[in-house]
Amino acid sequence: MNNDSQLAFDLDELVREDLRANPPEWHGAPLHFTTDYYPPGELQAAFEQWQLLNGRFGSIPHSHMWHTGYGWLNGGTEYGDHRLVMFSADLRPEPKCEGPGDLMYLAVCEPCGWHQVSDSEDDSVEGWHNHAIPNxxxxxxxxxxxxxxxxxxxxxxxxxxxxxxxxxxxxxxxxxxxxxxxxxxxxxxxxxxxxxxxxxxxxxxxxxxxxxxxxxxxxxxxxxxxxxxxxxxxxxxxxxx
Ligand SMILES: [Zn+2]
Structure with missing residues (x-):
């Protein structure tokens, strides 16, 4: 990291420290792991809010929050009136620490307010197909x-x-x-x-x-x-x- 980018990083961290000390009011999805239903847009907004407060670096393992990625289609998969959006959350313990936890997967069908949490990506995808596509x-x-x-x-x-x-x-x-x-x-x-x-x-x-x-x-x-x-x-x- 050169001096300029180090300075920018330090300034960003100062701003975040200030935000953490005086957190803006937040009425969206929780800023931590949840198994409750939230629409995909709210989950994404909550993850971005966490990053605003704490920085992007390491935000997936540190926040343990739902995020999109891993090669899923960004816009989701639509079938009839259904639309699947996939999320993952990293609940694994910190490196060198022991403890339970796993990579978790969440399938959401927003038009139906339907969701399914699983520790298997395949299960989540199959769960949505069971929900949306009979037979x-x-x-x-x-x-x-x-x-x-x-x-x-x-x-x-x-x-x-x-x-x-x-x-x-x-x-x-x-x-x-x-x-x-x-x-x-x-x-x-x-x-x-x-x-x-x-x-x-x-x-x-x-x-x-x-x-x-x-x-x-x-x-x-x-x-x-x-x-x-x-x-x-x-x-x-x-x-x-
Ligand atoms: Zn549906």
Whole structure:
């Protein structure tokens, strides 16, 4: 840090000290971790208020407050009258300290005043799909042999397979797809369905692929034995993070 930026930092800290000593009145969401329902805008405003008072550096672990990030779509996922916005909060203990705590996840559907808190991101995403999209678990699983994405987005083959197998009423804005993944590639990824919904992992749903009839497996003995396809065995899905 050079002298100028150190000076700016010191001045900022002086202003924050003053703000902390005489905190402005605050009527928004709590400036600490909460499991109560608040609309996404209020949660975001509360986190920004905490940063105003205490600085941005280390604000996620120190505040333990809900914040957006981790690659979720900023505007959320909309399906019909529902809109999912995802948050996370870091409740883990400080480095070198012991104690309970975890990364927590919050799914909010503001139009319904609905929310769900979980220590698993996948659970939160699935919880919202349960809330907003009846029967989504019955959707066909895109087999691993069908490469849904490459570096430039959805593949032609992937689109074609999905259009042919997904019910027409589920090929709508915000609707998800379910794709077969390698065992540990379980993350559900926002915005990766052809309609801007989630690409949900079949492994996280703990159910086998049901449709394989028109697929030409790379090694049919493996596929028919229900083992992992060569693709998923050699190259775990790139969207795993
Ligand atoms: Zn809803």
């Amino acid at each position: 989504w678990r019955e959707l066909p699983v895109v087999p691993a042999q069908i490469r849904v994405r490459d570096g430039s987005g959805l593949t032609k083959l992937g689109r074609k397979w999905i259009e042919a197998h997904y019910p027409a009423e589920m090929q709508v804005s915000g609707a998800p797809i379910i794709t077969e993944r390698a065992r540990y590639a379980t993350r559900h990824v926002a915005g990766y369905s052809p309609w801007g919904g989630y690409d949900l992992s079949s492994t996280a749903l703990n159910r086998p692929t049901t449709i394989r009839t028109d697929v030409q497996p790379l090694r049919s003995t493996l596929a028919t034995a229900g083992m992992e396809s060569p693709r998923s065995a050699q190259a775990p899905n790139r969207i795993t993070r």
